[in-house]
Amino acid sequence: MKQQTPKTAILLMHCPDQKGIISYTTQFIHENQGNIIYLDQYVDREEGRFFMRIEFDIDSFLIPEDKIRDYIETLLAKKFDMTLKLYFNTQKPRMALFVTKMSHCLYDILSRTDSGELQAEIPMIVSNHQHLKKVADKFKIPFFHFEMNKENKKEQEEAQLKLMKEHNIDFVVLARYMQILSPEFIKSYPDKIINIHHSFLPAFVGAKPYHAAHERGVKIIGATSHYVTSDLDAGPIIEQDVAKVSHKDTVKELIRKGKDLEKIVLSRALYQHVNRKLMTYKNKTIIFD
Amino acid sequence: MKQQTPKTAILLMHCPDQKGIISYTTQFIHENQGNIIYLDQYVDREEGRFFMRIEFDIDSFLIPEDKIRDYIETLLAKKFDMTLKLYFNTQKPRMALFVTKMSHCLYDILSRTDSGELQAEIPMIVSNHQHLKKVADKFKIPFFHFEMNKENKKEQEEAQLKLMKEHNIDFVVLARYMQILSPEFIKSYPDKIINIHHSFLPAFVGAKPYHAAHERGVKIIGATSHYVTSDLDAGPIIEQDVAKVSHKDTVKELIRKGKDLEKIVLSRALYQHVNRKLMTYKNKTIIFD
Amino acid sequence: MKQQTPKTAILLMHCPDQKGIISYTTQFIHENQGNIIYLDQYVDREEGRFFMRIEFDIDSFLIPEDKIRDYIETLLAKKFDMTLKLYFNTQKPRMALFVTKMSHCLYDILSRTDSGELQAEIPMIVSNHQHLKKVADKFKIPFFHFEMNKENKKEQEEAQLKLMKEHNIDFVVLARYMQILSPEFIKSYPDKIINIHHSFLPAFVGAKPYHAAHERGVKIIGATSHYVTSDLDAGPIIEQDVAKVSHKDTVKELIRKGKDLEKIVLSRALYQHVNRKLMTYKNKTIIFD
Amino acid sequence: MKQQTPKTAILLMHCPDQKGIISYTTQFIHENQGNIIYLDQYVDREEGRFFMRIEFDIDSFLIPEDKIRDYIETLLAKKFDMTLKLYFNTQKPRMALFVTKMSHCLYDILSRTDSGELQAEIPMIVSNHQHLKKVADKFKIPFFHFEMNKENKKEQEEAQLKLMKEHNIDFVVLARYMQILSPEFIKSYPDKIINIHHSFLPAFVGAKPYHAAHERGVKIIGATSHYVTSDLDAGPIIEQDVAKVSHKDTVKELIRKGKDLEKIVLSRALYQHVNRKLMTYKNKTIIFD
Structure with missing residues (x-):
C-alpha cells in the first residue's frame, strides 16, 4: 500500500458477440503503451451479447487522458457497436446519501469511507427527518433536511435535484430512505440510484x-440491493x-x-458500483468481482 | 448404537399459555415412572399460546402403551385445553412417495431410509410416468403408475387414496411430483403431505x-419444503x-x-416430520430440533 | 417500544441434572409473584448437567431486588448444587473497548450502542496506538493511550486494570486489539474478555x-468470537x-x-453477552437465543 | 438438450504471464475453424502466472482430433512455456470409487451418474469391507473387496493398481474410504485422487x-474435498x-x-473435475466455474 498507486482507466463495455473483440481491444491498449491490469469478459449466449471490463495502467499511455474516450469511440466502439462507459481511478465517485431515521446503514457507509x-x-x-443530523455532524458532512408530504413532493424533489447538481453528485444511495422516488427523479440518475430493500426480492x-x-x-x-427503476x-x-x-423470532427480532x-x-453493492465492477443490461447486472 | 434403544412416547401439544403446564405434565410422567429424555417448550407471546414436545422413556411406565393417550386426554388435555398428538418411537411412519421424472429427491430419500x-x-x-420405475425396482419398492390427465384426475386420485389406505399410509411426500393435488385429496391427509418447491417461497x-x-x-x-394446503x-x-x-448461471445451471x-x-423436512419434531399452528410450523 | 419496559431479573444457572429443578425454581418465582417471561433449559446428557436461563418480571416481586440473590442461594442453589449468575435488566453492563489501528469493529460497536x-x-x-482517538472523539468517549512494548507490558497492564476498576468495568472487548494479554490480566476478568479472531478457529x-x-x-x-483464556x-x-x-482473492481481498x-x-457475540444469554461450562458456551 | 451436443476440445493451460497469450491462442483456434464456446482466464499477479481454460467446438476443426495436442504443443506450448492438458468432451473420465462402510457419498455419486x-x-x-456390496449390486457395478491390514497393505495396493490399470481408470474418488493411501499409490495418480474430509480443513x-x-x-x-498428496x-x-x-448437537448429531x-x-468437486474446470498449481486449485 505504500507504493504509488498507478493511474488507471476502467473500460466497461458490451456489444453483440462477435470474433476479435478481445484481441482488437487489447491490441489497441498495448500499441498505445497501456498495461492491462485486469481483464474480465463474459458472453451471454442466449442474448448473443459480449461484456467486458478492462482496467489498464495509463501512466505511460500515448493518448492523453481527456482524449481516451474519443479514441475508443472512434476506433473500437463503432467497429463493434459497443455501449461503453469509461472511468479513471483518480476520480472518486460522489455520493448523495438519503436516509430517514434508521442509522445502521448510514454508520456502516460512513465508517467505510472514513x-x-x-x-x-x-x-x-x-x-x-432530523433524527440523523447528529450522525452527519459527527462525520462533518453537510446534512439537508427536506420534509416530505403529498403536497410538497414535486417541489422538494426538484430542490433536491438542484442541490445534487450543485454538489456534482454522481450517484444516489437510499440507505433505508422511506420515501418512494418519483419517476422524474429516477430518470435523472439512470442506473445511478442504489436502494437496499429489506427482503430477498422478489x-x-x-x-413492511x-x-x-x-x-x-x-x-x-x-436483503436485496438493487438499482432503482420506476417499477417499485x-x-x-x-x-x-x-x-x-425460526418460529421463535418475533417481528422485532427479524x-x-x-x-x-x-x-x-x-x-x-456500493463497493462494486464505486469500483466500477458492474454493468446493467436488460434489467440485470453483470458483476466482475 | 449397540445398546438397546429405549421405547419412548412422544407428546406434541399446544394450548393457551397458562401457569403450571410444564410442572403438571412432567409430574404426571414422573409419577407414572416415565423418564423424560427431551423436553422442549416455546411460548408464542403474541398468540398467547404454549407449545411443548416431550419425549419420555416408557419401558417402566405404569400406564400400558395403548392407554396412554386416554390418560393424557383425561388428566391433562382437558385441564389445559390442549391440542395434542402422541406417537411411539417403535412405530415407523409409513410414507407414500410421489414422483414424476426427476430422480434426485427420490434417490436421496431412498438412500437415507436404506x-x-x-x-x-x-x-x-x-x-x-414410468421413468423412475427402474429406481423403485433397485430398492425393491412397489411402483404404481397412474397416468394423469384432465379427464381422469378425479378417479385416479380416488384410486391412489384407496391404495394408500390399503398400505396404511401415514404421510405423503411429493418429491418433485409435477401435479397439483385436488382439495379433496389434500383434505384426506391434513398436515401430512410434504412438498418440495424449487424456490425460496413466497x-x-x-x-417454472x-x-x-x-x-x-x-x-x-x-428451495422450500412445506405442508400442502389447498392454497398453491x-x-x-x-x-x-x-x-x-451469478449472471453467469443459465437456467440450465440454476x-x-x-x-x-x-x-x-x-x-x-422429512427428518423433522418423521422424528415428530414439528407442529403446525395457524399456517406456520414450530420445530423443536 | 413506547410502553414501559418491565424490570426483570435474569437467572443463569447450571447444576447436576436431577428431577424437579424446573418445577422447584418456577414455583419459587410464582409464589413470590414474579412472572416468567422466558425460560430456556438444556440438558447435556453426556455431562449429566442441567442448564437454565430464566428471565422474570420483578415489578411486583415480594423479595426486594437486593435480597433476591440471597434467597436464591439459600432456597435453590444449595438444594440443587447450582452454579449461578443473577442480573437485572436495569443494570447496563459496562464495557472497556480495546483497539489498535483498525476501525471496522470499533465503528460497528459504537454505532450499535449509539x-x-x-x-x-x-x-x-x-x-x-493513537490512530483511533479521532473515532473515540466523534462519539465523545474517553480514549486512553497505553504504548506497549516488552519492557513496559506488566506495568501498563496494571495501569489499565486500575483504570478499569475506577470505571467499574464489567467486561472487556478486544476489537482487533493486536496485543496478547498476560495471564494475570486475563485472570482479573474470567469469562469477561471477548476477543474476535480473524479465522474459523481452531x-x-x-x-496473520x-x-x-x-x-x-x-x-x-x-471469524470467531470467543472468551479469552490463557491458552491463545x-x-x-x-x-x-x-x-x-476463491483462487482470485489475494491476501488483501481476504x-x-x-x-x-x-x-x-x-x-x-456481544449481543448475547450483554443480554446475558450465554453461559460457559468446561471451555464451551451454552447460548439461549 | 435434444439437439446434438457439439464435439468439443477443452484446453487447460498455465504459463508465465506475458503479452499475447490470449490473442495468439484464440487466433490459432479461429484459423483452424474452431469455434470458442467458453474462454476463462486468470492471472496470478504475485506468481506472475497466467491460467486459461478454453473449450472449443471441433466439429469443423481443420486439424484432426488425434493431432490437436501435437499442434498445440508445437505452435503454442513452446512459445509461451505452457503446462497444458487437453481433453475431449466425448471422452467420459473413468472413476474408481473407494468406499468403506458409509453409504451416503456412494449413493449420492451413483444417483448422479445414473x-x-x-x-x-x-x-x-x-x-x-463387504458392507456396501449390496449398493454396488443395485447399480450393477463390479465390486472388489480388498481386506486391508498392516501386513498386506503393500500387496493389496499393488493389486488395486493393477486392477485399475486393467479398467483404464482415469481418476480415483475416496468416498469416505477409511484408509490412508501409501505414497506409492498416490504417486500413480497425481492430482487424480479426490478425497472428502469431514472438517473444514485445515x-x-x-x-475423528x-x-x-x-x-x-x-x-x-x-467438509473439504481435496486432491490427495502424500501429506495427510x-x-x-x-x-x-x-x-x-450449536451446543445442543451431540457428536452423533454432528x-x-x-x-x-x-x-x-x-x-x-467431482463435477468440476469431471468437466475439466479445474487446475492445480503450487498446492492450490484454480477453478473456472
Whole structure:
C-alpha cells in the first residue's frame, strides 16, 4: 500500500458477440503503451451479447487522458457497436446519501469511507427527518433536511435535484430512505440510484416486509440491493443475502437480525458500483468481482 | 448404537399459555415412572399460546402403551385445553412417495431410509410416468403408475387414496411430483403431505421458478419444503435454504444447482416430520430440533 | 417500544441434572409473584448437567431486588448444587473497548450502542496506538493511550486494570486489539474478555491468519468470537461465521472480505453477552437465543 | 438438450504471464475453424502466472482430433512455456470409487451418474469391507473387496493398481474410504485422487474430526474435498462448505448433519473435475466455474 498507486482507466463495455473483440481491444491498449491490469469478459449466449471490463495502467499511455474516450469511440466502439462507459481511478465517485431515521446503514457507509475502504466522496446527506443530523455532524458532512408530504413532493424533489447538481453528485444511495422516488427523479440518475430493500426480492415487495415474512412463517429472511427503476423494487439486483430464522423470532427480532443483512448487502453493492465492477443490461447486472 | 434403544412416547401439544403446564405434565410422567429424555417448550407471546414436545422413556411406565393417550386426554388435555398428538418411537411412519421424472429427491430419500438415517417405511412409490420405475425396482419398492390427465384426475386420485389406505399410509411426500393435488385429496391427509418447491417461497410461486428467477436476475436461488394446503405453495413452511448464483448461471445451471438444494431441504423436512419434531399452528410450523 | 419496559431479573444457572429443578425454581418465582417471561433449559446428557436461563418480571416481586440473590442461594442453589449468575435488566453492563489501528469493529460497536441496539455502556476506549482517538472523539468517549512494548507490558497492564476498576468495568472487548494479554490480566476478568479472531478457529491460530489461509488455498474464510483464556485463541467459542472465497482473492481481498465477518461475528457475540444469554461450562458456551 | 451436443476440445493451460497469450491462442483456434464456446482466464499477479481454460467446438476443426495436442504443443506450448492438458468432451473420465462402510457419498455419486448429471463412467467400486456390496449390486457395478491390514497393505495396493490399470481408470474418488493411501499409490495418480474430509480443513486434520469439533465447542462444522498428496489432508483444496451447529448437537448429531455436507461438497468437486474446470498449481486449485 505504500507504493504509488498507478493511474488507471476502467473500460466497461458490451456489444453483440462477435470474433476479435478481445484481441482488437487489447491490441489497441498495448500499441498505445497501456498495461492491462485486469481483464474480465463474459458472453451471454442466449442474448448473443459480449461484456467486458478492462482496467489498464495509463501512466505511460500515448493518448492523453481527456482524449481516451474519443479514441475508443472512434476506433473500437463503432467497429463493434459497443455501449461503453469509461472511468479513471483518480476520480472518486460522489455520493448523495438519503436516509430517514434508521442509522445502521448510514454508520456502516460512513465508517467505510472514513477508513478508506470505500473510495467515494459523500458531499451531502439528505433526509426527510432530523433524527440523523447528529450522525452527519459527527462525520462533518453537510446534512439537508427536506420534509416530505403529498403536497410538497414535486417541489422538494426538484430542490433536491438542484442541490445534487450543485454538489456534482454522481450517484444516489437510499440507505433505508422511506420515501418512494418519483419517476422524474429516477430518470435523472439512470442506473445511478442504489436502494437496499429489506427482503430477498422478489418476495415481499413494498412496505413492511419483515411483518409479511413473519406472517408467512418463512425460515429465512433476506436483503436485496438493487438499482432503482420506476417499477417499485423491481430494478436490476446487485447483491442479495439471507439469514436463517425460526418460529421463535418475533417481528422485532427479524428487524434486528435483518439490519445486519441490510448494511452488509448495501455496502457490498456500493463497493462494486464505486469500483466500477458492474454493468446493467436488460434489467440485470453483470458483476466482475 | 449397540445398546438397546429405549421405547419412548412422544407428546406434541399446544394450548393457551397458562401457569403450571410444564410442572403438571412432567409430574404426571414422573409419577407414572416415565423418564423424560427431551423436553422442549416455546411460548408464542403474541398468540398467547404454549407449545411443548416431550419425549419420555416408557419401558417402566405404569400406564400400558395403548392407554396412554386416554390418560393424557383425561388428566391433562382437558385441564389445559390442549391440542395434542402422541406417537411411539417403535412405530415407523409409513410414507407414500410421489414422483414424476426427476430422480434426485427420490434417490436421496431412498438412500437415507436404506442406511437407517431416516426411520420411515416406504411401502409404495406413485408416479404419473414410468421413468423412475427402474429406481423403485433397485430398492425393491412397489411402483404404481397412474397416468394423469384432465379427464381422469378425479378417479385416479380416488384410486391412489384407496391404495394408500390399503398400505396404511401415514404421510405423503411429493418429491418433485409435477401435479397439483385436488382439495379433496389434500383434505384426506391434513398436515401430512410434504412438498418440495424449487424456490425460496413466497418468491416464484407456481410453475417454472428457475426460469422466473433467471428472468428476474436474482443473485440467490432457493428451495422450500412445506405442508400442502389447498392454497398453491402457501402451506406451512418447514425448511428453506438458498445458494448463491451469478449472471453467469443459465437456467440450465440454476436447475442443476437447485437440485442439490431441493433434495437436502426436502430430506431435512422429512427428518423433522418423521422424528415428530414439528407442529403446525395457524399456517406456520414450530420445530423443536 | 413506547410502553414501559418491565424490570426483570435474569437467572443463569447450571447444576447436576436431577428431577424437579424446573418445577422447584418456577414455583419459587410464582409464589413470590414474579412472572416468567422466558425460560430456556438444556440438558447435556453426556455431562449429566442441567442448564437454565430464566428471565422474570420483578415489578411486583415480594423479595426486594437486593435480597433476591440471597434467597436464591439459600432456597435453590444449595438444594440443587447450582452454579449461578443473577442480573437485572436495569443494570447496563459496562464495557472497556480495546483497539489498535483498525476501525471496522470499533465503528460497528459504537454505532450499535449509539442506536440503542446494544444495551451497554462504554466508559472507556483503550489503545496501544493513537490512530483511533479521532473515532473515540466523534462519539465523545474517553480514549486512553497505553504504548506497549516488552519492557513496559506488566506495568501498563496494571495501569489499565486500575483504570478499569475506577470505571467499574464489567467486561472487556478486544476489537482487533493486536496485543496478547498476560495471564494475570486475563485472570482479573474470567469469562469477561471477548476477543474476535480473524479465522474459523481452531484453524489458523495466532498471527496473520489471512496470510495462512491464502497460503493454504482455502475456499472459505471465517471469524470467531470467543472468551479469552490463557491458552491463545483456545477459549470458549461464542460465535463463528464464514464467507466463500476463491483462487482470485489475494491476501488483501481476504482481509477486506474478512472485516465484514469480524465485525458481524463480534457484535453478535456481544449481543448475547450483554443480554446475558450465554453461559460457559468446561471451555464451551451454552447460548439461549 | 435434444439437439446434438457439439464435439468439443477443452484446453487447460498455465504459463508465465506475458503479452499475447490470449490473442495468439484464440487466433490459432479461429484459423483452424474452431469455434470458442467458453474462454476463462486468470492471472496470478504475485506468481506472475497466467491460467486459461478454453473449450472449443471441433466439429469443423481443420486439424484432426488425434493431432490437436501435437499442434498445440508445437505452435503454442513452446512459445509461451505452457503446462497444458487437453481433453475431449466425448471422452467420459473413468472413476474408481473407494468406499468403506458409509453409504451416503456412494449413493449420492451413483444417483448422479445414473441420472446423467455427472458425466463419468464408474467401472469399479473398491472397498476394504463387504458392507456396501449390496449398493454396488443395485447399480450393477463390479465390486472388489480388498481386506486391508498392516501386513498386506503393500500387496493389496499393488493389486488395486493393477486392477485399475486393467479398467483404464482415469481418476480415483475416496468416498469416505477409511484408509490412508501409501505414497506409492498416490504417486500413480497425481492430482487424480479426490478425497472428502469431514472438517473444514485445515482444522481437524486426521481421524475423528467430529469428535474433535465437539470437544472444541465449535459453532460451525464443515467438509473439504481435496486432491490427495502424500501429506495427510494437506493437498489442494477443491471445495468446502459448512453448517451451523450449536451446543445442543451431540457428536452423533454432528455426524448426521456432516453427512449432508460431505456428499454435497464431494459431488461439487467431482463435477468440476469431471468437466475439466479445474487446475492445480503450487498446492492450490484454480477453478473456472
